[in-house]
Amino acid sequence: MRIIKEALDIMFPKECLICGKISDIRLFDVPLCKKCLTDLVPVPEDKRWQFCLSEPYENDTCPTLTLYVPFKYEGRIAGIIHRIKFGQKSELTAVLGTLLGKCLNNDNVSCDAVIPVPLSAERLSERGFNQAELIGLYVGKELGIPLLKDVLVRSKNTKRQAEIKDNLRRAANMSGAFKFNDDYSVDGMSILLIDDVATTGNTLHEAAEVLLLNGASKVLCCAFAGNRSVKNVESY
DSSP states (O other), rough: HHHHHHHHHOOOOBBBBTTTBOOEEETTEEEEEEHHHHOOOOOOOOSSSSSOOSSSOOOOOOTTOOEEEEEEHHHHHHHHHHHHHHHHOOHHHHHHHHHHHHHHHHOOOSSSEEEEEOOOOOHHHHHOOOOHHHHHHHHHHTTTTOTTTEEEEESSOOOOOOOOOOOOHHHHTTTTEEOOOOOOOOOEEEEEEEEEEESOOOOHHHHHHHHHHHTTTEEEEEHHHETTTSSOOOOO
16 A cells, blocks of 8 residues: 555655645655755754743742743744645644654653643634644654543633733733633643743643643643744734
């Protein structure tokens, strides 16, 4: 079967899912071109760790919450995430999730389970999939830990963060956005909380707070890409 597949690829070459040109390589069974592949380079290890909130506030219940982001939201990477969200190229989540999982493995990150940031029912209906969940699925495979996709529930249909420029309003927009699903237990568990993009960190912080209040011993917030010099990249 593999020989037939390779023969068909030669006879009918597929387009790179990122740029649309003829693909000359497959990464995690996704057709890409070498030019796009060379742009998928993580930042140095010491640049991947930061506090979750870009603008901390007083009386934060988890002020030391950590954020892990190995890629910059710019150029090719920003284009990939945009194609996933708005171009229905969900296959690209295999690339992002596997690369993210490999970075986490290389940095010796160990957790008990992966939990994705959930979308609202309305946003999920519009898109047809939750990109954070799909990325988290491949991260879990790389780390050898389960994906628990229904632990967090979106309790309100928040306004798109990209539509809000002021950081305080962005935080208020996410306040109370998530609820814990009582059918699950995360007591004593170390959780890897996954999203596709992080900027101000308000979304991940709000979700992590719910997990910690419901018994998680530790939550590491994680996004594939981030760029805090651009306020409005959390465009879901």
